[in-house]
Amino acid sequence: MMSKESAYFIVEGINGKHDLKKVKNTLDQLHGVSSVSVNPQHHLVAVDYDSSGTSYDQIEYSLNRVGHQVVADASNIMTR
Numbered sequence: 001m002m003s004k005e006s007a008y009f010i011v012e013g014i015n016g017k018h019d020l021k022k023v024k025n026t027l028d029q030l031h032g033v034s035s036v037s038v039n040p041q042h043h044l045v046a047v048d049y050d051s052s053g054t055s056y057d058q059i060e061y062s063l064n065r066v067g068h069q070v071v072a073d074a075s076n077i078m079t080r
Helices: 017-028 056-065
Strands: 004-011 033-039 044-050 070-073
Touching: 004 056, 017 033, 017 044, 017 056, 044 056, 056 070
Parallel strands: none
Antiparallel strands: 004 044, 004 070, 033 044
């Protein structure tokens, strides 16, 4: 059973293409992640994932681990 979820994070320290690429590559490696988009202007990372493969907490942990502190959950301010 697949359950599609989306997570939106406001993160610190995305400065330029190198960081953007690092964030995308890190999250793309997580099992269950289907897409990652990063908006450096708004410090926003949007992740579509399958909750049977990964979780919000695992995504947040991965961001923190590569040095991008999650400062806010942006789910409530995001609309598709």
